[in-house]
Amino acid sequence: MRKVVQDVYRLSNTWDQADLGAGVYLVSDGCELALIDTGFRNKAHVIMRRIYRLGLSPSRIRYIIITHHHPDHIGSLAALKGITKAKVIAHRDDVPYIEGNLPQPGPFRPALYKSIAQALKDILKTDPVGVDIAVSDGDELPVAGGISVIHTPGHTPGSMCIYLKQKGVLFCGDLVARRLAIKLPSLAFSADIPQLKQSIKKLAGHDFEILCFGHGLPMRRNAGKRMKDFAVRL
Ligand SMILES: [Zn+2]
Numbered sequence: 001m002r003k004v005v006q007d008v009y010r011l012s013n014t015w016d017q018a019d020l021g022a023g024v025y026l027v028s029d030g031c032e033l034a035l036i037d038t039g040f041r042n043k044a045h046v047i048m049r050r051i052y053r054l055g056l057s058p059s060r061i062r063y064i065i066i067t068h069h070h071p072d073h074i075g076s077l078a079a080l081k082g083i084t085k086a087k088v089i090a091h092r093d094d095v096p097y098i099e100g101n102l103p104q105p106g107p108f109r110p111a112l113y114k115s116i117a118q119a120l121k122d123i124l125k126t127d128p129v130g131v132d133i134a135v136s137d138g139d140e141l142p143v144a145g146g147i148s149v150i151h152t153p154g155h156t157p158g159s160m161c162i163y164l165k166q167k168g169v170l171f172c173g174d175l176v177a178r179r180l181a182i183k184l185p186s187l188a189f190s191a192d193i194p195q196l197k198q199s200i201k202k203l204a205g206h207d208f209e210i211l212c213f214g215h216g217l218p219m220r221r222n223a224g225k226r227m228k229d230f231a232v233r234l
């Protein structure tokens, strides 16, 4: 768990964020808190404990922003919304999955993953949660000091990146991941790979300094430039 920049925290304790399932980030505007993604199910109490340890109170969480509908990102959403009464923000194209009107579809390939997913059925299960604010590409919201939405479909139909303007920080969900360098996300769980690559090229047209991934350590310098270099090689 560590500070990414002032008022932006990564709540995972491991480089790959596997202790929570995926990257869970907390942003403070000095008064209210916003959470970005929620990890696997049964992580709500770990997340709350880590927020307390930062000297902050989870009761100040007003918004929970979801980058996309996968179980490692929305698993603890129902529990955290229940505890905090925060408003849930997600892209409109992922709303049916989050609200339980469409099933979690992946993995898409290969067949082997299907049997693994079957074995992990309980972990991958998600409870339906109502989305309070359904957003679209280009939307700007007065949340966490001001965020803008960049719709980056492909990994899921409603995958989105969140840009925190004041800090130059971009949260990319599973549009890309990181080991040492930027890499593609899990293709087995990506719905439309050509569309995913188009979205990576779209994001490469934006400027940002710091990139926070769903899987992998934050990239703290020159992330926008490194994203452009990655997109060119696709
Ligand atoms: Zn993920």
Ligand SMILES: [Zn+2]
Pocket: 068, 070, 155, 174, 189
């Ligand atoms: Zn994902």
